[in-house]
Amino acid sequence: MTKILSVVEHAYAGTLEEQDDTVLWITHMIKNAGADISALLRGNATNYAVRGQDASGLRFGAASLAVPPTLEKDIEDMVAKGIPVYAVREDLEQRGIKPGDLVAGVTPVSKTDIARLFDEHDMVWHW
Amino acid sequence: MGKYLLIESRDPYEYADTNYFYDLARDLADRGNDVAFFLLQNGVLVARSGAKPDKVGELRQAAPRVRVLADEFALRERGIQKDATAPGIEVTDISTLVDLLVDDGRKAIWH
Amino acid sequence: MSDKTITISLMDPPYDSETTTTALRIADAALDKGISVNVFAYEGAVLLTMKAQQAHPNPVKGTTVEDQHHPTTSGFVGALFEKAAGDVQFQWINCGMCVDERGAADWIDGPKRGGPGDFYKWSQESTNTLVIGTR
Numbered sequence: 001m002t003k004i005l006s007v008v009e010h011a012y013a014g015t016l017e018e019q020d021d022t023v024l025w026i027t028h029m030i031k032n033a034g035a036d037i038s039a040l041l042r043g044n045a046t047n048y049a050v051r052g053q054d055a056s057g058l059r060f061g062a063a064s065l066a067v068p069p070t071l072e073k074d075i076e077d078m079v080a081k082g083i084p085v086y087a088v089r090e091d092l093e094q095r096g097i098k099p100g101d102l103v104a105g106v107t108p109v110s111k112t113d114i115a116r117l118f119d120e121h122d123m124v125w126h127w
Numbered sequence: 128m129g130k131y132l133l134i135e136s137r138d139p140y141e142y143a144d145t146n147y148f149y150d151l152a153r154d155l156a157d158r159g160n161d162v163a164f165f166l167l168q169n170g171v172l173v174a175r176s177g178a179k180p181d182k183v184g185e186l187r188q189a190a191p192r193v194r195v196l197a198d199e200f201a202l203r204e205r206g207i208q209k210d211a212t213a214p215g216i217e218v219t220d221i222s223t224l225v226d227l228l229v230d231d232g233r234k235a236i237w238h
Numbered sequence: 239m240s241d242k243t244i245t246i247s248l249m250d251p252p253y254d255s256e257t258t259t260t261a262l263r264i265a266d267a268a269l270d271k272g273i274s275v276n277v278f279a280y281e282g283a284v285l286l287t288m289k290a291q292q293a294h295p296n297p298v299k300g301t302t303v304e305d306q307h308h309p310t311t312s313g314f315v316g317a318l319f320e321k322a323a324g325d326v327q328f329q330w331i332n333c334g335m336c337v338d339e340r341g342a343a344d345w346i347d348g349p350k351r352g353g354p355g356d357f358y359k360w361s362q363e364s365t366n367t368l369v370i371g372t373r
Contacts, residue, residue: 002362009144010373014281018339022249022281023371029354043144111147115154118234119129123361125247126236127371134368136257168256200263221260222267228366229242229273235368 004030004037005121011044015069016055021048023127024074031083038084040117041106046091049075049106072103079105086117130161130233134224135170137238139182145170148238149186156190163227166216167198171205174212187215196223243274243327245364247357249372251282252311257370258286262314264368265328269318274327276364278357279349281372284332286311287345312346319348331356 006027015021024039031037041048048071058065079085089108092098099108109117118124133152139145149164156162164186166174173182174197183195196217202209209218228235246264250257265275279286291310295303315330322328331352337343343351361367 004361010371013372026280026354026357030358033355033358035358042147111150112154114151115158115160118131118151118155118236119158119160122234123367124234124236125367125369126238127249127369136260137373167260220267221263222271225244225264225267225271225273228244228264228268228368231365233366235366237368237370 001036002123003121004035004123004125005040005117006030006037007040007042007124007126008045008048009041009043010127011047015071016058016065019067019069020074021045021069021071024048024071024078027083028074028078028081031078031081038086038121039078040109040114041085041087042091042114043088044095046087046097047095048072049085049087049102050097051101051103075106076103079103088114128159128161129155130163130230131155132163132165132224132227132230132233132235134165134167134235134237136168138169138172139180140172141169145182145238149182152186152193153190156193161233162190162193163196163233164193165196165198165224165227167201167221167224169201171197171201171207174202174216175207176211176213178213181213183213183216198224242272243276243360243364244268245276245278245357245360245367247278247280247367247369248283248286249281249370251285252291254282255373257372258283258311261370262311262318265318266321269321269326269328272326273365274322274325275318275329276360277328277330278352278360279330279332279336280357281333281336282340284336284340284342287315287330287332287349288312288342289344289346316346316348319346333357 008023055068086109090111152164291312293308296306330349334351
C-alpha cells in the first residue's frame, strides 16, 4: 500500500469558522478511506499538538461560535486512529514548546530527519 | 536512490520558511536522491544575479548535484532578464515541470 | 485513456494567489502533451468554477468591460474542459462540504461534486499527485 506523508505547516487559518484544521481533517478523512497515511507537523503547525488550547467564547451580536475547534483533541483522535503524528523538534523549541506541553502520542523528530521521513514515504503531500 | 521535484513558489524576503525548503533539497541530495529544484512565482526573486541572500549559490555549493530550474514566465513577469539570472540556473518553461511531474517515481513537493 | 495522468489539489480562492494561474498553466501544458489532468478543488478553490463570475471594467484605466477583457477563473477552467479531447481527460471535483459552507454550488458545466475519498482514489490511479497548499 502506498505510504503517504501529509505535511502541515500553515496554522490557525480559518480554524475558527471551519472548527478544525482543514489539512488535519482531510488527512483523517483519507485514513478513513483506507490509506496508510502519517502526518508531519512543522512550523507553526507544531503548536497544534499543545495541550490547553481554548478558542471558546466568540460571539458576534447574537451569533456565537457554539462549537469551537478542539485541535489538540483532533491530534489525539488521529493518533488513536493509527495515524503516526510527527512534530519537528526544532520548530517546537523555537516556539518555546516543551515535551511536557504536548498531547500524548506525538513523536518529535529532528529537522535533519525530515529527508529520511520523505524517503520512507511513497508520496509526500505538502499542504 | 529516489527522485524529487521540489517546487519553491516562495521567496526568502516574505517567507523565512524558505530556508527549510532549501535545506531539505540539500539533505535529500546528501542522501543520494536525484533532486530537481524548480523556482516559480515569487520563488524566482532569488534568481536575479546579485540577489541577497544568494540562496541559489548557497544551495549549489552545498549540493552541487541539485538541478536548479526557474520558470521563464515568472522571470519575465518580474522583469528578470534571462541573461541576468544567477549562475547555475536552468531557465525553462512549465512544460519541463510537467515532464518532471510525470517522470516515474519522482515525488513532487510544492512549497 | 492517455497513459499518463496527473492529479493536482488546490486550495486558494480566485484572484488571491498566483498559485491558481500556475496550476492552470500546469494543467494546460499537460493537456498539450496528451497527459490527462484531475483537479481536486478543496476549500477556497471551489470558488474557481462559479458560474456567476463576471468580467468588469477598470475605472482606473478607463476601460469598458469589452476593452478590459477581464478573465474569470471559471472561464479559464471551462476552456480547459473544452481543450481536453479524445483519450486525454480533464476532470474537476469540488469538495462538497467546502462548496456547502461557501454557497458555491452553482458552477459551470464540467466539474462534479465529490470529497476526499475521490482525491485519494485519484492519487492512487495517477502517475503523480501534486498537492498545492495555501498560505
